Amino acid sequence: MFLMFPVIQGREAGWPIGTIALLVAAIPLLWAFVLVERRRDRRDGSALVPPALLRQRSFVIGLVVLLIVFSTLASLFLVLNYTLLTGYGWSPMRTALTGLGFPVGIFLTTGVAQRFATTHGRTLIQMGLTVMVAGMVLLILMFTGEGMAVTIWQLAAPILVMGLGMGLCVSIVTAVVLADVPPHNAGAGSGVTNAVLQLGAAVGVAIVGAIFFSLLESQDFPDAAGTALWYSAVIIALAALLTPFLPAAARVPQGAEA
Structure with missing residues (x-):
């Protein structure tokens, strides 16, 4: 949502500050997801997306x-x-x-x-x-x-x-x-x-x-x-x-x- 909503609606809405903020927030959220998946993989191998998969x-x-x-x-x-x-x-x-x-x-x-x-x-x-x-x-x-x-x-x-x-x-x-x-x-x-x-x-x-x-x-x-x-x-x-x-x-x- 943080990525797709601004891309779809941003131009039509005139790129208001809220739309730009959502787009910027998508980057740290993606990074947070990566960190969580790495931690879960190290802890018990329960990562939704195993890091090894993305190293292939x-x-x-x-x-x-x-x-x-x-x-x-x-x-x-x-x-x-x-x-x-x-x-x-x-x-x-x-x-x-x-x-x-x-x-x-x-x-x-x-x-x-x-x-x-x-x-x-x-x-x-x-x-x-x-x-x-x-x-x-x-x-x-x-x-x-x-x-x-x-x-x-x-x-x-x-x-x-x-x-x-x-x-x-x-x-x-x-x-x-x-x-x-x-x-x-x-x-x-x-x-x-x-x-x-x-x-x-x-x-x-x-x-x-x-x-x-x-x-x-x-x-x-x-x-x-x-x-x-x-x-x-x-x-x-x-x-x-x-x-x-x-x-x-x-x-x-x-x-x-x-």
């Missing part, structure tokens, strides 16, 4: 990748739907049809990702993120190049490409991130990843939403959407660059070796 490089980098992927997933359709519904005046049906390629793309590639997750998981995630960046750049070029004259098909094609990329990684990324976590920390690791997924969605909407609505004060809808989406494209590219530090593949389920 592949897991920590994996959390960053998860945060980026799910922040982008949440914020993408905030910008897209608001632009098409409000800026372009498209109907809800037309807007929905424009984005239909995203779940279709996920459906088409998810089976491939799940089939090869235990042998080429990291490679699939890197490929998926790279394809997502390509699709997002195409979407940005459609907005900024065609402006208000853009057609449903000019937007639907790059959205389908993004869906194909997302399908290659979204269903297996958590399993790959957790692959090197020791069995005795598996429960804590799973809990932390789920928390990061929720945080990623909230952070993505907050940050990209703040950028987008700030841009609308000086730009038209197509340019504001394109500029805001550059943020998402850049951080997805960063996630792709981090994938070599992930575990090579998801752990083979017990009993599957036979």
Whole structure:
């Protein structure tokens, strides 16, 4: 709350002193949580988040990748739907049809990702993120190049490409991130990843939403959407660059070796 409320409401409220105070207070509160967890771990091993878990490089980098992927997933359709519904005046049906390629793309590639997750998981995630960046750049070029004259098909094609990329990684990324976590920390690791997924969605909407609505004060809808989406494209590219530090593949389920 101390972090998310200021990020979401700060710009709209004009950054009053109370909002800034909440944001600043988030830092010592986070540090206090770290100290408490270290003390509990030393005392009886009952830490909610074992410190050893956060000293594992592949897991920590994996959390960053998860945060980026799910922040982008949440914020993408905030910008897209608001632009098409409000800026372009498209109907809800037309807007929905424009984005239909995203779940279709996920459906088409998810089976491939799940089939090869235990042998080429990291490679699939890197490929998926790279394809997502390509699709997002195409979407940005459609907005900024065609402006208000853009057609449903000019937007639907790059959205389908993004869906194909997302399908290659979204269903297996958590399993790959957790692959090197020791069995005795598996429960804590799973809990932390789920928390990061929720945080990623909230952070993505907050940050990209703040950028987008700030841009609308000086730009038209197509340019504001394109500029805001550059943020998402850049951080997805960063996630792709981090994938070599992930575990090579998801752990083979017990009993599957036979």
